[in-house]
Amino acid sequence: AKCTDIEPNFYCNQTAAPKNCKVPCPTHSESPAASPAVTSCKCKSGFQGADGGPCLTIPSITTPTTVTGKGSVTVSKVVTTVEVKGVTSAAAIFVDPTPVAGLEVMIAVSGPGKTGASTTPAKVSFAPGEVTKPFTVTGGSAVGKLTLTYFTGGTDSASYPTVTPASSILSVLGKAVVTNVAKTVKTSETTAPATVTLTGAPVTDVEVLIAVSGSAKSGSTATKATFAAGKTVATFTVTAGSTSGKLTLTYSFGGMDALFYTSVDPTLSEITVENNKVATTGHTEAPVPQVSLPMGTTPASAVVVVTGGEECTSDALQVTCETTVAKDKRFWGKPGDKYTVCCPIHCEKFSGQNVYGTDTFLDDSAICMSGVARGAVGTCHKGQMTIELVEPVPVYQDTAKMPAGAGLTPFKEADSGLEGQASSTGECKEPVVNTLRWPPHKSSDRAWTKAEDKNKIKRFLTKRSTGCKGDEGCARQQAIIKYRWYCTGGRQGTMPLADYDKLDPSGVPSAYCFARRAFQVV
Numbered sequence: 001a002k003c004t005d006i007e008p009n010f011y012c013n014q015t016a017a018p019k020n021c022k023v024p025c026p027t028h029s030e031s032p033a034a035s036p037a038v039t040s041c042k043c044k045s046g047f048q049g050a051d052g053g054p055c056l057t058i059p060s061i062t063t064p065t066t067v068t069g070k071g072s073v074t075v076s077k078v079v080t081t082v083e084v085k086g087v088t089s090a091a092a093i094f095v096d097p098t099p100v101a102g103l104e105v106m107i108a109v110s111g112p113g114k115t116g117a118s119t120t121p122a123k124v125s126f127a128p129g130e131v132t133k134p135f136t137v138t139g140g141s142a143v144g145k146l147t148l149t150y151f152t153g154g155t156d157s158a159s160y161p162t163v164t165p166a167s168s169i170l171s172v173l174g175k176a177v178v179t180n181v182a183k184t185v186k187t188s189e190t191t192a193p194a195t196v197t198l199t200g201a202p203v204t205d206v207e208v209l210i211a212v213s214g215s216a217k218s219g220s221t222a223t224k225a226t227f228a229a230g231k232t233v234a235t236f237t238v239t240a241g242s243t244s245g246k247l248t249l250t251y252s253f254g255g256m257d258a259l260f261y262t263s264v265d266p267t268l269s270e271i272t273v274e275n276n277k278v279a280t281t282g283h284t285e286a287p288v289p290q291v292s293l294p295m296g297t298t299p300a301s302a303v304v305v306v307t308g309g310e311e312c313t314s315d316a317l318q319v320t321c322e323t324t325v326a327k328d329k330r331f332w333g334k335p336g337d338k339y340t341v342c343c344p345i346h347c348e349k350f351s352g353q354n355v356y357g358t359d360t361f362l363d364d365s366a367i368c369m370s371g372v373a374r375g376a377v378g379t380c381h382k383g384q385m386t387i388e389l390v391e392p393v394p395v396y397q398d399t400a401k402m403p404a405g406a407g408l409t410p411f412k413e414a415d416s417g418l419e420g421q422a423s424s425t426g427e428c429k430e431p432v433v434n435t436l437r438w439p440p441h442k443s444s445d446r447a448w449t450k451a452e453d454k455n456k457i458k459r460f461l462t463k464r465s466t467g468c469k470g471d472e473g474c475a476r477q478q479a480i481i482k483y484r485w486y487c488t489g490g491r492q493g494t495m496p497l498a499d500y501d502k503l504d505p506s507g508v509p510s511a512y513c514f515a516r517r518a519f520q521v522v
Contacts, residue, residue, distance in 0.1 A: 011035040026053030071160045072096050078168040082139040084200030090134040093124050098131050101155035111147040112203040113172035116140025143174045143200040143260035174200030174261050181269040185240045186276035193235035196225040201232050204256035213344045215245030216273035240273045247271040250318045312342035312384045321347035325363040340386045343368035348379045348431035356438040357396035363517040373433040374521040375403035378413040392518045394448040398437035451483040
């Protein structure tokens with residue numbers, strides 16, 4: 001037979017003796033008709049091997065239905081604050097390895113600020129092949145702490161037993177808006193109620209405090225706007241004294257939930273006090289002196305008050321006599337940052353806040369009285385000055401009878417007819433400021449040095465410290481700062497390390513030892 005006559009699945013063997021032109025293909029292989037050699041025999045479907053055999057069965061492959069071993073779920077880029085009814089930037093959830101069948105990361109919202117708060121989505125789903133998904137947080141209708149707790153579900157949840165971190169904490173922050181403030185009021189009379197509206201309700205209570213200053217301050221008072229839990233609207237009134245002129249109302253927060261409110265809009269209001277007396281002698285009342293604005297400005301763009309020959313500019317931060325760097329978030333910057341403030345009059349009469357230091361001041365010092373102590377501002381009129389944040393120091397020395405006690409010249413205030421303490425020479429009498437030492441006991445000084453012992457700070461030492469990016473020197477410096485900040489009160493070892501970065505100095509007075517920040521008057 002010729003090779004051309006060979007049937008399918010046979011081949012022509014012309015090399016073997018005796019010659020056989022019709023040899024069957026090896027088992028599990030096949031060939032076309034007229035195949036000239038054994039290599040024409042190919043393995044059938046489901047079998048594998050070289051051309052010409054042998055052909056072996058292909059083993060079956062079972063696709064896994066779950067992840068082998070333990071996978072990880074990591075949450076990152078969660079911000080620390082969100083405004084009432086505001087939306088955060090996107091946070092991210094990462095899974096490693098990718099799920100085989102499916103994974104869900106659920107987010108539970110709890111805490112005082114949970115009313116109306118939510119995440120989008122509330123359940124983050126990962127399909128096979130997906131490794132990262134975003135989510136956002138929406139603030140609710142109440143201020144306060146908001147806790148996000150993470151846990152897994154879905155087909156592959158058993159392979160992802162934990163989420164890192166297990167939870168995140170945010171602060172829901174609100175604001176206050178003041179409306180309907182009277183433009184004018186007669187001497188010895190009371191204005192119609194002004195309205196204060198909060199963007200978010202307090203969980204416990206909050207107050208909007210109204211400080212009164214200006215040429216008509218004498219005898220003038222203002223009530224405070226008080227908000228109980230869940231309330232968002234309150235009113236206040238202003239009662240004028242017996243002096244005509246200008247009243248400036250400056251707003252600040254008080255109460256249990258004060259830290260969760262960031263600003264008041266507007267920051268201040270002005271009322272003109274008009275004389276209520278009726279002329280009976282045929283004489284008219286002398287006009288109230290008008291304060292001129294700087295050239296090129298209008299009342300809408302600047303607030304001007306007489307301050308011993310100076311002016312408080314519109315960009316100066318309005319503060320009260322008790323304002324401190326430690327308790328006011330506006331001053332929580334870094335060394336080298338400068339802030340210009342406008343201090344009210346008669347801070348020497350306020351006894352609720354001390355001054356610690358002589359040149360460099362503890363951040364828990366009253367800012368304005370520190371300025372009086374340095375001779376930067378007086379107390380008979382509003383005063384503008386600038387402070388600069390500096391690195392904390394081991395000891396804030398006390399000095400009696402400042403400014404003179406430190407060899408400084410007191411700030412001289414010419415009597416311009418405004419409320420003040422004018423002497424017979426036409427100058428205001430400056431008060432004496434006695435500053436205090438911190439730490440109060442010299443034995444406490446050793447705590448500063450102890451922070452240089454690596455065994456003392458090892459709990460705070462981590463290469464993952466905020467902003468350090470693995471720099472050991474940077475991480476050590478942050479550990480030293482944390483140790484010094486929490487060197488008393490037994491706080492070391494009582495909370496997770498990550499929580500130290502989230503705490504505010506005003507929130508842990510029992511643990512307060514050395515300043516987290518300090519400042520100088522420039």
